[in-house]
Amino acid sequence: MKDEFSFISKITPRHTHQSSLKVAIGDDAAVYSGTDLFDEVICVDTMVEGIHFRKDTLTPYQIGKKALAVNLSDLAAMGAIPHYYLVSIAIPKSWSEEQLEAVYHGMKDLANQFKVDLIGGDTVSIQECLVITVTVIGRVEKNRSLLRSSAEVGDNVFVTGYVGGSAAGLSLLLEKGNEAPYFDHEQELIKAHQEPVPQVRAGRIFAQSNERISLNDVSDGLASEANEIAEASQVTLLLYEEKLPLHPAMSANELDQQLDAALYGGEDFQLIGTASKETFPLIQAECKRQGISLHLIGEVIDNQPAVYLQKENAKILLSKKGYNHFSK
Numbered sequence: 001m002k003d004e005f006s007f008i009s010k011i012t013p014r015h016t017h018q019s020s021l022k023v024a025i026g027d028d029a030a031v032y033s034g035t036d037l038f039d040e041v042i043c044v045d046t047m048v049e050g051i052h053f054r055k056d057t058l059t060p061y062q063i064g065k066k067a068l069a070v071n072l073s074d075l076a077a078m079g080a081i082p083h084y085y086l087v088s089i090a091i092p093k094s095w096s097e098e099q100l101e102a103v104y105h106g107m108k109d110l111a112n113q114f115k116v117d118l119i120g121g122d123t124v125s126i127q128e129c130l131v132i133t134v135t136v137i138g139r140v141e142k143n144r145s146l147l148r149s150s151a152e153v154g155d156n157v158f159v160t161g162y163v164g165g166s167a168a169g170l171s172l173l174l175e176k177g178n179e180a181p182y183f184d185h186e187q188e189l190i191k192a193h194q195e196p197v198p199q200v201r202a203g204r205i206f207a208q209s210n211e212r213i214s215l216n217d218v219s220d221g222l223a224s225e226a227n228e229i230a231e232a233s234q235v236t237l238l239l240y241e242e243k244l245p246l247h248p249a250m251s252a253n254e255l256d257q258q259l260d261a262a263l264y265g266g267e268d269f270q271l272i273g274t275a276s277k278e279t280f281p282l283i284q285a286e287c288k289r290q291g292i293s294l295h296l297i298g299e300v301i302d303n304q305p306a307v308y309l310q311k312e313n314a315k316i317l318l319s320k321k322g323y324n325h326f327s328k
């Protein structure tokens with residue numbers, strides 16, 4: 001298989017049956033109408049041992065926490081308020097009951113933080129490696145879900161927080177293991193990889209602004225996520241290299257390495273999006289008021305699906321390269 005994206009296109013139904021469906025396959029989560037005031041939002045993501053984590057990159061507690069976090073991040077990317085989650089777990093012989101309890105402990109701690117309830121799941125055995133699949137359900141004010149397809153020419157491009165930290169942390173773990181002595185700044189990068197914080201608050205600020213905002217979360221890397229917005233909105237994004245908020249704990253690394261981590265590393269679980277030039281200062285001010293940093297990183301410049309990176313004096317095409325499950 002070439003990549004998961006062409007596979008998903010192939011299996012996407014051309015017609016759907018339910019009239020309540022508002023957003024089908026193609027965004028961070030699906031949306032269908034709920035009550036008079038709210039739409040329901042639902043998504044699912046899987047973490048596989050050996051692919052998303054190893055016993056020497058995440059503790060069992062962190063595996064659980066991250067499995068829920070990545071799903072809350074997809075709800076955040078829709079502007080939704082999370083409510084419930086379900087967990088399907090496939091357990092190999094190599095995992096003890098004590099370790100599995102720690103996985104659930106990690107999920108529970110994050111669930112308490114966001115006031116979400118575990119309401120179901122499934123438990124099965126598997127031959128080789130642990131597989132954990134989390135489904136989350138939330139809601140957003142009627143017709144206010146934030147889509148990848150809402151970008152327009154003239155918009156500002158923004159991203160919350162810092163990027164590249166997770167990939168830089170993973171490199172350290174893969175190189176030196178989790179037992180090695182680390183400097184404080186290295187520990188910060190490792191933490192960014194192990195315990196990403198879903199940007200639910202930021203997503204809510206964007207949804208409640210009542211403005212047109214396109215949004216996506218950074219699971220596969222900025223280049224890939226920016227391309228998803230470009231494709232869904234049929235626009236060209238121009239990102240300015242010097243404006244990318246590279247995680248400050250990476251500053252000892254070569255600049256090329258930092259850029260590589262931010263653009264192609266993934267798993268930062270920040271939110272990238274676009275808003276009109278009039279809207280951007282409003283949401284940036286509200287983010288600031290709530291202690292969230294919102295960085296202006298580029299502009300929407302044209303009506304062709306593409307992403308460019310403006311370097312000092314060159315404009316380079318950023319392809320949809322990033323973490324890809326089938327091209328590694």
Ligand SMILES: Nc1ncnc2c1ncn2[C@@H]1O[C@H](COP(=O)(O)OP(=O)(O)OP(=O)(O)O)[C@@H](O)[C@H]1O
Pocket residue numbers: 008011024025026027028029030044045074219220
């Ligand atoms: N096997 C599948 N069957 C049906 N729909 C799928 C399948 N895999 C993905 N999708 C849908 O395709 C769209 C894109 O999925 P994708 O997993 O790339 O997005 P994401 O969850 O935001 O990213 P990531 O998984 O990298 O965090 C989503 O709407 C998702 O629900």
Ligand SMILES: Cc1ncc(C[n+]2csc(CCOP(=O)(O)O)c2C)c(N)n1
Pocket residue numbers: 045046050051052053054057170219220265266267323
């Ligand atoms: C041991 C180990 N090796 C590599 C990686 C890197 N990685 C795995 S999946 C993924 C993208 C997000 O996944 P998805 O697209 O399924 O949401 C990334 C960046 C890791 N986390 N652990």
Ligand SMILES: [Mg+2]
Pocket residue numbers: 028073074077216217218219
């Ligand atoms: Mg997503």
Ligand SMILES: [Mg+2]
Pocket residue numbers: 044045046
């Ligand atoms: Mg997914």
Ligand SMILES: [Mg+2]
Pocket residue numbers: 219220323
């Ligand atoms: Mg992915």
